Amino acid sequence: MDETPERPWTEPGQDPEWIIAAQRGDLACLLELVHAHRLPLWRACFSITRHLGEAELLFQETLAHAARNLRAAPVARPVLPWLVRLARQIENAKLRGREPRPSVGLRRPNGEPWLAGARGSHWVDDEQRTLHAFAQLHSDDQWLLTMRLFERLPYADIARVTGIPVPRVMNRIALAREYIERVHELGEEAA
Amino acid sequence: MNHLTVQQLSAALDGALGGPSLELVVHHLAHCHECRDRQARLARHDDALRRLLSQDPHDFFLDDLERRVEALMVAIMRGLPVPPMVTSSPLQSEEDPHAPTEPPLPGRPELGRAGALAQEAGFGRIGLRPSASTQAPSSDPVEAQRLLEALERGEAGDFTELTAQGMSEHGAVDGPVFDLPKWIKQGTGPKPATEARPREVQKLELFFEHLDDRNANLPREAIQEVFRREATPPVAPPVLEAGGPPPLPLPFRALPAPPSPAPVAPEQPRAAAPPPRVPVAAPPPSLVTPAPAASAPEPHPFRPNLPVVSPSPSAQLERPDVVTKETPWRRAPAWAKAGAETSPPFQPPHEAPVTDAYEQVNDPPRRPVPRVKPTPRFAAAWLLATASVGGLLVLLLVLQFLPPADTPGATAWRGFRWPNVRFAPADSVAPLETLPSEPALRSATTPFPVESPVPGGEFPLVSTPVDSAGLAADSLTAATDTSGMIPGR
Numbered sequence: 001m002d003e004t005p006e007r008p009w010t011e012p013g014q015d016p017e018w019i020i021a022a023q024r025g026d027l028a029c030l031l032e033l034v035h036a037h038r039l040p041l042w043r044a045c046f047s048i049t050r051h052l053g054e055a056e057l058l059f060q061e062t063l064a065h066a067a068r069n070l071r072a073a074p075v076a077r078p079v080l081p082w083l084v085r086l087a088r089q090i091e092n093a094k095l096r097g098r099e100p101r102p103s104v105g106l107r108r109p110n111g112e113p114w115l116a117g118a119r120g121s122h123w124v125d126d127e128q129r130t131l132h133a134f135a136q137l138h139s140d141d142q143w144l145l146t147m148r149l150f151e152r153l154p155y156a157d158i159a160r161v162t163g164i165p166v167p168r169v170m171n172r173i174a175l176a177r178e179y180i181e182r183v184h185e186l187g188e189e190a191a
Numbered sequence: 192m193n194h195l196t197v198q199q200l201s202a203a204l205d206g207a208l209g210g211p212s213l214e215l216v217v218h219h220l221a222h223c224h225e226c227r228d229r230q231a232r233l234a235r236h237d238d239a240l241r242r243l244l245s246q247d248p249h250d251f252f253l254d255d256l257e258r259r260v261e262a263l264m265v266a267i268m269r270g271l272p273v274p275p276m277v278t279s280s281p282l283q284s285e286e287d288p289h290a291p292t293e294p295p296l297p298g299r300p301e302l303g304r305a306g307a308l309a310q311e312a313g314f315g316r317i318g319l320r321p322s323a324s325t326q327a328p329s330s331d332p333v334e335a336q337r338l339l340e341a342l343e344r345g346e347a348g349d350f351t352e353l354t355a356q357g358m359s360e361h362g363a364v365d366g367p368v369f370d371l372p373k374w375i376k377q378g379t380g381p382k383p384a385t386e387a388r389p390r391e392v393q394k395l396e397l398f399f400e401h402l403d404d405r406n407a408n409l410p411r412e413a414i415q416e417v418f419r420r421e422a423t424p425p426v427a428p429p430v431l432e433a434g435g436p437p438p439l440p441l442p443f444r445a446l447p448a449p450p451s452p453a454p455v456a457p458e459q460p461r462a463a464a465p466p467p468r469v470p471v472a473a474p475p476p477s478l479v480t481p482a483p484a485a486s487a488p489e490p491h492p493f494r495p496n497l498p499v500v501s502p503s504p505s506a507q508l509e510r511p512d513v514v515t516k517e518t519p520w521r522r523a524p525a526w527a528k529a530g531a532e533t534s535p536p537f538q539p540p541h542e543a544p545v546t547d548a549y550e551q552v553n554d555p556p557r558r559p560v561p562r563v564k565p566t567p568r569f570a571a572a573w574l575l576a577t578a579s580v581g582g583l584l585v586l587l588l589v590l591q592f593l594p595p596a597d598t599p600g601a602t603a604w605r606g607f608r609w610p611n612v613r614f615a616p617a618d619s620v621a622p623l624e625t626l627p628s629e630p631a632l633r634s635a636t637t638p639f640p641v642e643s644p645v646p647g648g649e650f651p652l653v654s655t656p657v658d659s660a661g662l663a664a665d666s667l668t669a670a671t672d673t674s675g676m677i678p679g680r
Binding site: 025027030031034035038039042043046047050051052053054056057059060061063064067068101102105106107108109110111126127130131133134145146148149150154155170171173174175177178180181184 | 202205259
């Protein structure tokens with residue numbers, strides 16, 4: 001089991017101690033920090049890239065960048081939002097000026113093949129349409145949905161992490177869901 | 192009937208409603224099947240996203256990833272060269288679109304860790320190229336030498352650690368079970384050679400080791416033919432008698448004598464005592480031995496029944512559909528046949544480092560990519576467009592100096608004039624120069640101005656209205672001044 005804090009997104013826990021020690025050059029504390037936040041950071045990288053190999057690369061790049069910029073790490077606040085912000089910035093910088101990644105890859109995001117099995121081909125079609133619609137969203141909306149659906153954070157915590165007011169968080173999540181539904185319907189009509 | 196908004200449905204899905212809002216939504220959903228269906232669709236999309244993107248990997252995966260990150264961070268914190276970043280699965284641009292879509296095989300816990308590793312690498316999956324290298328790892332030559340010498344002395348004790356541990360406990364394993372030969376178990380191996388001579392390891396060439404892409408399309412008969420001819424012991428050519436019938440032509444043709452390759456073999460002097468198990472720090476340099484003199488091939492020291500491949504070029508035959516072992520192009524690798532340099536050793540793409548050192552990737556600023564590349568075709572098109580516009584402007588300028596169209600002998604398109612537009616300041620009182628509306632001189636050819644407007648308007652106002660007889664009518668003056676119409680019409 002990971003030694004993640006109870007609420008790693010909003011409560012700092014032992015992050016300030018680790019960060020201060022790491023800024024003084026304590027490597028063990030830095031590795032403890034990485035170990036404590038590795039699972040939510042991996043989930044964030046995976047949802048940002050929607051690909052297993054790309055998520056691995058982004059995970060390493062994020063932590064390498066964080067190790068280089070430890071002076072900029074927040075001391076009195078939780079570190080996980082800062083790490084995820086770094087990951088999003090790195091991903092946006094990598095895709096800037098380049099063609100966007102295909103929304104639906106050759107395989108599932110976790111590397112498994114797109115096989116329907118006994119559930120029927122419409123099952124795979126629905127999943128691919130949903131993934132395509134999610135990929136078409138703005139990165140901020142993707143991140144809001146990620147925090148709500150995957151991290152299961154309440155609206156108030158999402159507002160604290162992202163700095164967006166709660167009503168706006170609710171509205172953007174609702175509109176993102178509506179967009180996904182609309183794209184899904186268009187895909188069904190086209191099929 | 193007012194349906195619920197998507198904000199209400201979304202908040203209800205997330206459990207963020209309470210009080211009257213929750214009662215309203217619940218009451219509406221109880222009576223409106225459309226809103227229920229829509230909320231069910233939203234929930235279905237949420238579940239699909241959770242299935243696809245919310246993945247908690249195994250601890251093994253996270254441990255391995257954390258080890259790589261740890262190496263990165265240690266190098267960064269200590270100022271050492273940063274190792275390249277490596278991913279365990281291929282990147283999105285490196286994915287094989289022709290990879291089979293076969294589901295992963297079920298786990299085989301009875302195979303232990305080796306089976307798990309093989310399954311992870313893709314072995315055993317039909318049509319899937321294993322992600323791991325299919326070549327055996329390079330062995331330690333010192334250790335191999337020691338084992339071979341121990342084998343010659345009949346000491347089989349060192350080979351016990353090569354056996355699969357615990358394989359006999361599982362009888363349900365399908366496939367060949369590895370076991371030591373009987374003569375190794377009984378210790379009745381062949382006696383070591385008495386005379387002290389450099390030990391030569393017989394080169395065994397197995398056919399399937401060379402089953403490369405060029406040989407993969409061979410028919411089965413051709414492969415059997417190769418095996419049949421190799422298994423046949425070499426026979427002496429028959430002596431032709433004078434006056435006898437000529438020999439039948441063989442279906443093969445002899446190859447030209449290939450250049451004798453100079454085998455490179457590390458010279459390992461035969462020592463009386465086995466070398467130490469732990470290799471020394473500085474291994475002995477490998478020496479290149481000269482090419483051995485052509486001699487009769489020696490039989491295998493342990494397996495005398497193995498077929499012997501004759502090294503003489505005259506025995507090498509070639510048929511278009513049959514590939515022999517001694518064919519020169521089979522000995523030479525593909526890169527040598529193409530005249531290229533030595534190719535690097537095979538490395539699966541996902542094992543190759545995806546980046547260089549970290550600072551080399553992110554530190555140099557990126558140059559903006561030009562949107563339009565100045566290709567020669569683009570330059571020619573640009574020049575043509577510029578010349579066309581310029582030519583048109585010059586043509587219009589020339590037309591300015593030609594006589595107008597109403598000049599005798601002028602064509603209709605001549606006499607183009609720019610619009611008579613003058614720009615003057617607002618407070619300017621200088622009257623604009625007006626063109627004469629009619630020609631000053633009239634001749635017989637001057638057309639009559641039929642459509643020229645009547646001066647003074649359609650209904651001219653006169654100061655004194657007259658009646659039909661031309662007499663002045665004072666009683667109609669007032670009516671004419673107000674309406675402007677001629678009375679009586």
